[in-house]
Amino acid sequence: MNLAPPKSESRSVEIDGQRLHVEITGQGPSLMLLHGFTGSSETMAATAEALHKEFCVLRVDLPGHGKSDSPAEPSAYSMERCALLLRGLLDELRIERTNLFGYSMGGRTALSFTALHPERVCAVATLGASAGLEDEEARNARREDDDKLAQRIMDDGLKAFVDNWMRHPIFALQKDLGEEFLDGARNQRLQNNPSGLAHSLRGMGTGAQRPVQDLLARLELPILLLAGVRDEKFCRVAVELADRLKNARVELISGAGHAAHLECSEATHAAIRDFFRKVTGLSNTKN
Numbered sequence: 001m002n003l004a005p006p007k008s009e010s011r012s013v014e015i016d017g018q019r020l021h022v023e024i025t026g027q028g029p030s031l032m033l034l035h036g037f038t039g040s041s042e043t044m045a046a047t048a049e050a051l052h053k054e055f056c057v058l059r060v061d062l063p064g065h066g067k068s069d070s071p072a073e074p075s076a077y078s079m080e081r082c083a084l085l086l087r088g089l090l091d092e093l094r095i096e097r098t099n100l101f102g103y104s105m106g107g108r109t110a111l112s113f114t115a116l117h118p119e120r121v122c123a124v125a126t127l128g129a130s131a132g133l134e135d136e137e138a139r140n141a142r143r144e145d146d147d148k149l150a151q152r153i154m155d156d157g158l159k160a161f162v163d164n165w166m167r168h169p170i171f172a173l174q175k176d177l178g179e180e181f182l183d184g185a186r187n188q189r190l191q192n193n194p195s196g197l198a199h200s201l202r203g204m205g206t207g208a209q210r211p212v213q214d215l216l217a218r219l220e221l222p223i224l225l226l227a228g229v230r231d232e233k234f235c236r237v238a239v240e241l242a243d244r245l246k247n248a249r250v251e252l253i254s255g256a257g258h259a260a261h262l263e264c265s266e267a268t269h270a271a272i273r274d275f276f277r278k279v280t281g282l283s284n285t286k287n
Contacts, residue, residue: 012067015088018076021067022089023059026052029122029280030098032086033059034106036128036259038165038189038197040066047101047261050269054282058098060089062109063204064196072195077203079210083113090120099276100124103261105200108132108209115212118219123279125224125272128234128258131241132211143207150198158194162186170258173230177262216245223248224275228256228263 012021023041025048033044041059048057061068063077063085075081086109090098099122102110107129114121115131133139153161166186174182202208216223223245225238229252242248251271256264261272276282 013089013092015085015092018063018071018085019069020063020085020089021061022093023048024056024093025059026055026057028055029276029282030090030095031055031057031276032098032100032110033057034062034100034102034109035059035065036104036106037200038065038162038192039103039106040188040192042066042188043185044103044261046265047269047272050265051273051276054273055099055276058089058093060086062106062200064200065192070193070196070199074199074203077199078208079109079112079204080116082109082204083116086113087117087120096120097122099280101126101272101276102129103127104129104258105204108206109204111216112209112212114219114221114223115215118221121221123222123224123276125226125275127226127260127268128228128231129225130206130234130237131213131216132209133206134211134213139207139211141207143205146201146205146207150201153194153198153201158190158192158197161194161197162189165189170231173228173257173263174259181262213241213244216241220246222275222279224271225250226253226260226268226271228253228258228260230255230257231260234258 008025010023012019035043041061044059048059051057063082064070097120100110107126110124110126111131114124225242227234227238238250242250253260253264253268260268
C-alpha cells in the first residue's frame with residue numbers, strides 16, 4: 001500500500017483520448033469513491049469529508065457524468081472501457097493499488113474493476129450494488145429496459161427525466177432529508193449531459209455489463225457488501241454474492257434504503273471507515 005502525499009485538488013486527466021475528472025482530498029492510503037447513476041463526484045462529497053482525514057480520497061466522475069467527457073461513441077461507455085480508464089487514472093496519479101468504495105452503479109463499477117484488474121485493488125466496499133445479472137434472459141430484459149430509459153432521456157429532455165427519476169421508489173426515503181437536500185440533488189443531476197447519461201445506461205447499465213461473480217470468486221482480497229435494511233432487493237443480492245466469495249462479508253445499515261450513505265450517513269460512513277481501517281492496518285493506530 002502506497003501512502004499518497006497530502007492533496008486537495010481538482011484534475012481532469014486524459015486517458016486514451018477520453019477525460020476523467022477527479023477530486024482529490026486528504027492524506028493516507030488511496031481510496032477511490034464511485035458514484036451512482038445520474039450522480040457525480042459531488043454526490044460523494046459527504047463520504048469524502050468523513051474519510052479524508054485518514055485516506056487520500058479520489059472522487060471520480062464516471063464517463064457521461066459530472067465533468068468527465070461524454071463521448072458520442074457508445075463503445076466509450078462499456079464497463080471494460082471504464083475499467084481501463086480508471087486504471088489509467090491510477091497510472092497518471094502514480095497510485096499502484098487503491099481501495100474502492102462504490103454506490104449502486106459505482107458499486108457495480110468497483111466490483112467490475114476489481115474483477116478485471118485485481119492487481120490494482122487492495123480492498124473494495126460497495127453499497128446497494130450487484131456484480132451483474134448472470135441469467136441471460138434477465139440480462140436481455142434489463143438491457144431492453146435500460147435502452148427505453150435512455151431513449152426517454154433523449155426524447156423528453158433532461159429536466160423531465162430527472163423529475164421522473166427522483167420519484168423512483170428507491171429514493172423515497174430521501175424525502176426525509178428535506179426540501180433543501182432534494183433541491184440540491186435535483187440541481188446536481190441537471191448538471192449532467194443527457195447524451196452521456198443515455199450512453200451510460202446503454203454501455204455500462206446492469207443489462208449491458210458482463211457479470212463478474214465468477215471472476216470475483218477467484219480472489220481473496222477483502223470485500224464488504226453494504227445494503228440498507230429497507231432495500232430488500234440489495235440485501236438479498238449482497239448475501240447471495242458474499243456466499244460465493246472467499247473473503248467477503250455483508251453489513252446491513254439499520255433504517256436505511258438504497259442510498260444509505262445519504263439516508264443514514266453516520267452509520268454508513270462508520271462502517272466504511274472501520275472496514276478500510278482494518279484492511280489497511282490503520283485500526284492498530286486508532287483508539
